[in-house]
Amino acid sequence: MTDLKEKVVISVDGMSISIGGRQITRDISLRMSAGEVSALVGESGSGKSLTALALMGLLSDSAKVEGSALLNATYANESAIDLLSENAPYERIRGGMIGMIFQEPSSAFNPVKTIGKQIEEALIYHPEKAGKLSARERKKRVIAQLLEVELSDADRVYRSYAHELSGGQLQRAMIAMALINRPQVLIADEPTTALDITTQRDILRLIRELSGKLQLAVLIITHDMSVVRALASEVYVMQGGNIVESGKVQHIFADPQHEYTRTLLESVPKFDMQYAQNGDSYESMEEAAEQIVKNISQNISQNISANSANIDNVASVKSSAAETSVVEPSVEIRDVSVRYSHARFSKLANKFALNNANLRINAGSTLALVGESGAGKTTIAKVISGQIKPNSGKVLLNGVDINRLHGKSRLNAMRSIGYVFQDSGSALNPRKTVGWSIAEPLLLHTQLDASERKECVKKILEQVQVPTDFAKRFPHELSGGQRQRVGIARALILQPSLLIADEPTSALDVTVQRRVLNLLRDLQQKYNYACLFITHDLGVVQEIADEVAVIRGGSVRYVE
Numbered sequence: 001m002t003d004l005k006e007k008v009v010i011s012v013d014g015m016s017i018s019i020g021g022r023q024i025t026r027d028i029s030l031r032m033s034a035g036e037v038s039a040l041v042g043e044s045g046s047g048k049s050l051t052a053l054a055l056m057g058l059l060s061d062s063a064k065v066e067g068s069a070l071l072n073a074t075y076a077n078e079s080a081i082d083l084l085s086e087n088a089p090y091e092r093i094r095g096g097m098i099g100m101i102f103q104e105p106s107s108a109f110n111p112v113k114t115i116g117k118q119i120e121e122a123l124i125y126h127p128e129k130a131g132k133l134s135a136r137e138r139k140k141r142v143i144a145q146l147l148e149v150e151l152s153d154a155d156r157v158y159r160s161y162a163h164e165l166s167g168g169q170l171q172r173a174m175i176a177m178a179l180i181n182r183p184q185v186l187i188a189d190e191p192t193t194a195l196d197i198t199t200q201r202d203i204l205r206l207i208r209e210l211s212g213k214l215q216l217a218v219l220i221i222t223h224d225m226s227v228v229r230a231l232a233s234e235v236y237v238m239q240g241g242n243i244v245e246s247g248k249v250q251h252i253f254a255d256p257q258h259e260y261t262r263t264l265l266e267s268v269p270k271f272d273m274q275y276a277q278n279g280d281s282y283e284s285m286e287e288a289a290e291q292i293v294k295n296i297s298q299n300i301s302q303n304i305s306a307n308s309a310n311i312d313n314v315a316s317v318k319s320s321a322a323e324t325s326v327v328e329p330s331v332e333i334r335d336v337s338v339r340y341s342h343a344r345f346s347k348l349a350n351k352f353a354l355n356n357a358n359l360r361i362n363a364g365s366t367l368a369l370v371g372e373s374g375a376g377k378t379t380i381a382k383v384i385s386g387q388i389k390p391n392s393g394k395v396l397l398n399g400v401d402i403n404r405l406h407g408k409s410r411l412n413a414m415r416s417i418g419y420v421f422q423d424s425g426s427a428l429n430p431r432k433t434v435g436w437s438i439a440e441p442l443l444l445h446t447q448l449d450a451s452e453r454k455e456c457v458k459k460i461l462e463q464v465q466v467p468t469d470f471a472k473r474f475p476h477e478l479s480g481g482q483r484q485r486v487g488i489a490r491a492l493i494l495q496p497s498l499l500i501a502d503e504p505t506s507a508l509d510v511t512v513q514r515r516v517l518n519l520l521r522d523l524q525q526k527y528n529y530a531c532l533f534i535t536h537d538l539g540v541v542q543e544i545a546d547e548v549a550v551i552r553g554g555s556v557r558y559v560e
Contacts, residue, residue: 007033008072009185009217010055015067015084017050017241019060024050025241028067031234032185032217037208039220039228039249041264042238043509044481048221049103051238052187055083056100057090071097071185096126099178101188103221104425105170109162116142116158119177129181145176150202166374168536175203182214189221200536204231223481223509225268226539229253237261267510268539329360329396330530331384331498336393338379338554353379354390355554361547363497364524366531368545369556370538376554377534378422381500384532385417386410397498415445418496418529422503424483427490428475435471438490445494460489463523465515481508488516495527502534517543 008031015028025047032038040048053059055069069083071093081088094100102108110118120138123129133141139158146154149172162170171191178186188207192200208231211218220232228235228249235252237245237260245258256262338354354376361367371377382388384395386402394401402413421427428437438460439453448456458468464485475483488504501520505513521544524531533544541548548559 007035009034010069010071010083012051012055012069013067015051015054015065015069017047017054017059018064020062023241028238028243030219030236030243030246032219033234034184034215034217035212036234037211037218037220037232038234038236039222039232040236040238041222041225041228043223043511045479046238047241048238049189049479052100052189052219052221055187056094056098057083057088058094092126092128095122095178095183096129096181097183098185098187099181099183101171101174101178101186101191103189104423105174106162106423107425108174109170111162113161114158115160115162115165115173116146119145119173119180122177122180126181129183142176142180145180146173148179149173149176149206151176166378168372169374172203175206179210182216184217186211186216186218187221188218190223191220192222192224192227200227201230207231223513225253225264225510237264264510267514330363330398331532332360332394332396333380333384334358334394334396336380336383336390336395338383338388338390352554354383356393357551357554357556359549359556359558361498361530361532363530364528365546366524366533366544367547367549368533368535368541369549369551370535370541371551372536375551377551378502379554380551380556381419381502381532381534384498385419385500386414415441415494416497418491418494418499420484420487420491420499420501420504422506422534424487425475427487428483430475432474433471434473434475434478434486437475438471438486438493441490441494456493457489460493461486463492463519464489465512465519481512484508485512485516488520492523495529497529499524499529499531500534501531503536504533505535505537505540513540514543520544 010032012028012030015025016023017025028047028051030038030040040051042048050059054063054065059065065084067084071081071083081093083093109115116139119142123133123138123141143154143158146157151157151169151172157165157169157173165173175188175191178188186207191207192203204227207218207220210216220227222228232249235246235249236243237252237258239260245252245256245261252261253265256265336354336357337352340351340353357376357380359367359369359380369377369380379388383390384397386395389403395403397413397416400413402410405413428434435454435457438457442448442453442456446453454471457471461468461471466482466485466489470478470482470486475486478486484504484506485508488501491499491501499520504520505516508516517540520531523529533541535541550557550559
């Protein structure tokens, strides 16, 4: 029994958080043990991230925290430390004893400093952990850490700024920063949100291995039950600020007692859960995507058999070369190439972000574009939406090359494209209310008056499951999942003919994710828009896609 107690690194008991007099969490109790991974899982806005911020002393001054969170004396190298105390030595705790991976890495990095220099700062601020290192030793240590989190081009990443990296690359750099001082505790707030399925597998394996090797206590905060199953040994299920169920992962998954836990498990896409159980069976994104297409085909065949439909209906759901040659696509890119910009004297001088890429999407159809982080998925989206002009090739929207349009013609073409950005936090104006951001496209492209715009905003918020009174709030007052839903509302407000969805469900808990996917399907059936759905989540692909294309090294291949 004594050994078990000594293994507990952090003991949280009766922690309650209130902000501005409003109760957010109530009586939270959990344990984090050396060499083990615990998971705090729940819907967006349930208080998961606030719980982590409280342990790091990062809550706002208006927050009131009750209870205790003791860092075991064995790991504090002194008497036990109450992390919730006003006198806690946070200068040693943050980044030294406890490392943290934040949910949105793009906002966690300083945009005017290189990634390498920012990671080096963690070494400089904690000489008690790293020792006094020379500039050369610090750089060597950072490069090694970047390589450890599977950033193969570590030298380039070290010299890069945050805006020069993809979302997945930024997330892995954030993990490198959190681990650079080998802390006793790692708190990971949605650590795999922006990662493709193969990279996600590698990162989860890395965290698990480091936890055992370094006897690191890990707390994973997530809405993804498949991540919980793949990584954690203990799970705490959170709803409405309360922990409603907790226990060993295998027991919770086998026999969930609380209704909300059962709902979470039922909402996980089947492929995600299959992958969590046996992810190593897929050696590449392409191989996993091929399995998804087989599953989609089987589902179509089963539906056709069940409804005694004509075999010709297969072609209306499942795209083929013969069909795409007849149907006029809503969007098509032909032999598009994009070189890396400002790369004349770098290793990327002769490399392409896109290399003779081709794809087409028909009205009412959803093409899922999958690929590893940095493969070029977002580049294709920016080319189609006119944000990047290709070096060669054509981008056709309803048969018209958008790069030949100018002035009002181009503006009208762009109006028919809705775009859901990957990073919802950066996509919304921090100085404007949510309602203003959603209504802005109406202000720019319609003649609606203020009351009509307000009514449109109210309706779209209801459709994306956001309370209508949130229109008066600012982005920082919303959770990551709520901001993502606001981004979807903004993209759909003009009822576009093409929707580009760049990781639209990456920050959503599984129950809300399913509602959003259902919403996108329902709206697509109603308005018949084409959809380019960019994702790394193959479980989501199986839920929504009609076609699947894999991008790798800037080249696109359809999966048959």
